[in-house]
Amino acid sequence: MRPEVLWAFVAMAAVSYAIRLGGFLVGGTLQRYQRLRAAIDQLPAAILLALVAPQLAHGGMAERLAALIVMAIAWYVDLLLVPLVVGVVAVVLLRATL
Amino acid sequence: MPASKPPAAVAGSARSAFIAGTVRCAPVALGVLVYGLIFGALAQQAGISLGETAFMNAVVYSGSAQFIALGLWSLPPPLLALCLTVFSVNFRFFLMAATMHPVLRAWTSWRALPALFWLTDENWAITMASGEQPHWGAFFLGTGWLVWLAWLAAGILGHSLGAVVSDPRRWGLDFAFTAVFLTLAVALARRRKAPLVWIASVGASLLADRFIGGGSAPVLVGGFAGAIVAALKPRAEESDAP
Numbered sequence: 231m232r233p234e235v236l237w238a239f240v241a242m243a244a245v246s247y248a249i250r251l252g253g254f255l256v257g258g259t260l261q262r263y264q265r266l267r268a269a270i271d272q273l274p275a276a277i278l279l280a281l282v283a284p285q286l287a288h289g290g291m292a293e294r295l296a297a298l299i300v301m302a303i304a305w306y307v308d309l310l311l312v313p314l315v316v317g318v319v320a321v322v323l324l325r326a327t328l
Numbered sequence: 329m330p331a332s333k334p335p336a337a338v339a340g341s342a343r344s345a346f347i348a349g350t351v352r353c354a355p356v357a358l359g360v361l362v363y364g365l366i367f368g369a370l371a372q373q374a375g376i377s378l379g380e381t382a383f384m385n386a387v388v389y390s391g392s393a394q395f396i397a398l399g400l401w402s403l404p405p406p407l408l409a410l411c412l413t414v415f416s417v418n419f420r421f422f423l424m425a426a427t428m429h430p431v432l433r434a435w436t437s438w439r440a441l442p443a444l445f446w447l448t449d450e451n452w453a454i455t456m457a458s459g460e461q462p463h464w465g466a467f468f469l470g471t472g473w474l475v476w477l478a479w480l481a482a483g484i485l486g487h488s489l490g491a492v493v494s495d496p497r498r499w500g501l502d503f504a505f506t507a508v509f510l511t512l513a514v515a516l517a518r519r520r521k522a523p524l525v526w527i528a529s530v531g532a533s534l535l536a537d538r539f540i541g542g543g544s545a546p547v548l549v550g551g552f553a554g555a556i557v558a559a560l561k562p563r564a565e566e567s568d569a570p
Binding site: 231234235237238239240241242243245246247249250251252253254256257258260265266268269271273274275276277279280281282283284285288289296297300301303304305308311314317318319320321322325 | 418424445447454501503504508510511526529542
């Protein structure tokens with residue numbers, strides 16, 4: 231193992247951890263304000279949607295249809311595995327047919 | 329009608345919450361395993377040794393940033409470019425970590441701060457979607473170690489075996505994480521209906537994706553937009569005051 235390579239990875243790890251630490255500390259300060267707490271409460275859903283929306287925008291019709299199927303199943307089934315497997319199968323089939 | 333979900337551990341111990349987190353995260357760990365195999369094979373091709381790859385997966389522990397790092401790889405390692413990559417790709421963790429206080433509330437800083445190392449998109453999302461519970465921190469750690477182990481083991485395996493999974497798209501596996509995030513978004517949305525927040529988040533993330541580009545930008549802009557709408561919303565009843 232080359233030391234300069236390991237140091238580069240340590241530096242990358244430090245940056246990555248510092249981001250998480252910073253977010254956590256800032257979040258703690260913001261939580262003292264009621265209005266901002268309401269914002270932080272809604273943040274998880276907002277982040278998830280912002281994560282997925284561009285992925286679907288880049289995808290084609292097959293991905294968007296599969297996404298609709300996944301969301302419909304997820305509304306009723308509370309197991310992560312079911313929408314996951316159905317989504318993957320659906321996207322393969324839809325890509326093959328569309 | 330959606331089945332009303334019982335919290336993962338109603339009155340159970342921290343131990344059972346930890347196990348519940350692990351079980352809940354198992355399907356996602358499988359997906360991480362696939363990408364870890366690919367990463368290991370690519371790292372081997374880039375000339376990074378087996379031990380170095382294992383070390384990188386264990387400490388850097390950032391899927392997308394590591395893939396981009398391979399694209400920039402040279403010797404001596406381009407330190408600044410590598411760190412900037414991690415910074416721009418992983419800055420979304422800033423927002424995710426900001427939401428972690430309710431999860432880690434019961435813990436002292438000595439336990440809570442190191443635990444943040446195990447925060448990544450997938451297990452953070454699962455933790456949030458599981459909802460508030462007595463041993464939420466233990467649940468989070470239960471989700472975290474499995475994803476971490478999957479990434480580490482798959483990196484080592486992929487490096488030793490070479491390209492086993494060359495094209496995840498062919499098997500629809502590139503859609504696996506999209507499906508996971510969609511499922512968890514629905515779980516969160518079901519619990520708390522805030523259509524204006526969702527519209528703001530989706531719209532802003534699409535605009536950012538189009539005009540700023542990839543990396544963390546769409547998540548940051550979308551997350552902020554949703555949060556701003558949530559903060560501005562007039563709140564008649566204060567339902568979840570402690």
